[in-house]
Amino acid sequence: MTDHIVVLGGGTGGTVLANDLADHLGPEIDDGSVEVTLLNDDPDHVYKPVWLYVPFGQREPADGRRPLDELVDDRVDVRIDRVTDVDTDAKRLSAREAVDPIEYDYLVLATGSTLEPDRVPGLAEGAHDYYSEAGAETLREELLSFTEGHLVLSVVGTPHMCPAAPLEFVFMADDWFRERGLREDVDITYTYPIQRVHGNPHIAEWAQPIMEERDIEVETFFNAESVDPEAETITSMEGTELDYDLLVGIPPHSGVDLVADAGLGDDGWVDVDRHTLEAEAAEDVYAIGDTADTGVPNAGSVAHYQAGVVGQRLASEVRGRPATATYDGKTLCFVETGMDAASFVEFDYETPPSPAPPSEKLHWSKLAYNESYWLTARGLL
Numbered sequence: 001m002t003d004h005i006v007v008l009g010g011g012t013g014g015t016v017l018a019n020d021l022a023d024h025l026g027p028e029i030d031d032g033s034v035e036v037t038l039l040n041d042d043p044d045h046v047y048k049p050v051w052l053y054v055p056f057g058q059r060e061p062a063d064g065r066r067p068l069d070e071l072v073d074d075r076v077d078v079r080i081d082r083v084t085d086v087d088t089d090a091k092r093l094s095a096r097e098a099v100d101p102i103e104y105d106y107l108v109l110a111t112g113s114t115l116e117p118d119r120v121p122g123l124a125e126g127a128h129d130y131y132s133e134a135g136a137e138t139l140r141e142e143l144l145s146f147t148e149g150h151l152v153l154s155v156v157g158t159p160h161m162c163p164a165a166p167l168e169f170v171f172m173a174d175d176w177f178r179e180r181g182l183r184e185d186v187d188i189t190y191t192y193p194i195q196r197v198h199g200n201p202h203i204a205e206w207a208q209p210i211m212e213e214r215d216i217e218v219e220t221f222f223n224a225e226s227v228d229p230e231a232e233t234i235t236s237m238e239g240t241e242l243d244y245d246l247l248v249g250i251p252p253h254s255g256v257d258l259v260a261d262a263g264l265g266d267d268g269w270v271d272v273d274r275h276t277l278e279a280e281a282a283e284d285v286y287a288i289g290d291t292a293d294t295g296v297p298n299a300g301s302v303a304h305y306q307a308g309v310v311g312q313r314l315a316s317e318v319r320g321r322p323a324t325a326t327y328d329g330k331t332l333c334f335v336e337t338g339m340d341a342a343s344f345v346e347f348d349y350e351t352p353p354s355p356a357p358p359s360e361k362l363h364w365s366k367l368a369y370n371e372s373y374w375l376t377a378r379g380l381l
C-alpha cells in the first residue's frame with residue numbers, strides 16, 4: 001500500500017515541506033510505499049519579501065520568481081493546477097485540469113494569503129500597494145516621480161503578511177527622501193487600526209519613538225472605511241479624514257475560499273492545534289504558514305519552521321510511530337529601519353520580541369538572507 005501525502009500550495013511553506021519530506025522519506029519514496037505530490041497554481045515559486053524593495057528601484061519583480069520544478073526535489077511529483085475543492089470525508093481534492101479527483105492519505109494546506117482590496121470602497125482604485133507583484137511595480141512608477149506632497153501609508157486590515165513590512169516601508173521612504181534632499185517637501189503619515197503602531201506591544205513600543213524622531217506622523221485607531229480617489233481622501237470608521245497625494249494601502253487579507261467551503265475555518269484560515277498544526281475539523285489534515293491560524297505573524301520564517309515540524313510528524317506517522325515534533329511559535333524577522341540599517345526580532349509563544357539596535361550589519365544580514373532564501377527553499381540551509 002502507498003501512503004499519498006499531498007501538499008497544497010508551493011510557496012514558502014509548501015516548498016520547504018515537500019523538500020523536507022523527500023529528504024526524510026527518501027527510502028520510502030524509492031520503494032513506492034510513499035508518494036509526495038506538491039500542487040501549486042503557478043509554475044513559478046514566488047518569494048514575496050523582494051516586493052518591499054521594488055518601489056525603491058532596488059529589486060526587480062523577476063528577482064522574486066523561480067520555476068518551482070528547479071527548487072523541488074525530483075522525487076516529489078509537482079503538479080501545476082488550481083485546486084477547487086477539498087473533501088476531507090472522502091479524502092480527495094478536485095482541481096481545474098485534473099480529470100479524476102486527487103486522493104490523499106495525508107493533506108497539508110499551505111495556501112497562503114489572499115488580498116481583498118475590494119472590501120473597502122475606493123481602496124483598489126485609490127491606493128497603491130507593494131503586497132502584490134503588479135502593485136509593487138506600479139508603486140515604483142509613482143514613487144520615482146513623487147517629489148512633494150503627502151504620502152500616507154494605511155494598514156487597512158489585520159492580520160496581514162509580514163506585520164513589520166508597513167513599518168519598514170515608512171522607515172525606508174523617510175530615509176530615501178532624505179538621501180535625495182526631498183524630505184522637507186514630503187510629509188509621511190502612517191495609520192494603524194488599533195491604539196498603537198503595531199499589533200505586538202513590544203514592537204509598537206520600539207517603533208513609535210523612531211517615528212517621532214523621523215517626523216513620521218501617526219494616526220492610530222484608524223480603521224479605513226472608504227477611499228475617495230477623486231478627492232484624494234481616506235476616511236476612517238472613527239471619523240478621521242486624511243488628504244493624500246500618494247496613498248499606499250495594506251489591503252485586507254483572507255485565506256482561500258476552499259478552506260471555508262471545506263468547513264476547516266473562517267475567512268479561509270484553518271483552525272489548527274497551535275503546537276501540532278493538525279486541523280481541528282478533519283483527520284489527517286495539517287496546515288502551515290499564513291493559512292494556519294496559530295496567532296503568530298503571517299511570515300515566511302513561520303512557514304519555514306512549521307514545515308520542518310509537519311515534515312517530522314508525517315515521517316513518523318507513515319512509519320507507524322507516534323508523532324512528537326511540535327511548533328513552539330518560533331518567528332524571526334529582520335526589520336529594515338532605513339535604506340542602510342535594520343533591526344532583528346526573534347520570539348515564540350513564551351518569549352516576547354525585543355528588537356535589536358538597528359545597524360548596517362543587520363541590514364546586510366537581511367539582504368544576505370534574501371539571497372540565501374533560494375537555498376533555504378531547496379532545503380539546503
Ligand SMILES: Cc1cc2nc3c(=O)[nH]c(=O)nc-3n(C[C@H](O)[C@H](O)[C@H](O)COP(=O)(O)OP(=O)(O)OC[C@H]3O[C@@H](n4cnc5c(N)ncnc54)[C@H](O)[C@@H]3O)c2cc1C
Pocket residue numbers: 008009010011012013014039040041042046047048049050051052081082083084110111112113130131132161162165256258288289290291298299300301302303332333334
Ligand atoms: C511585501 C512583503 C514582504 C514580506 N517580508 C517578509 C520578511 O521579511 N520575512 C518573512 O518571514 N516574511 C515576509 N513576508 C511574508 C511571507 O512572504 C509570507 O508569510 C509567506 O510567503 C507565507 O508562506 P506560505 O507558504 O504560507 O504562503 P505563500 O508563500 O503565499 O504560498 C501559497 C501558495 O499557494 C498557492 N495556492 C493558493 N491557493 C491555491 C489553490 N487553490 N490551488 C493551488 N495552489 C494554490 C499560491 O499560488 C502560492 O504559491 C512578506 C510578505 C510581503 C507581501
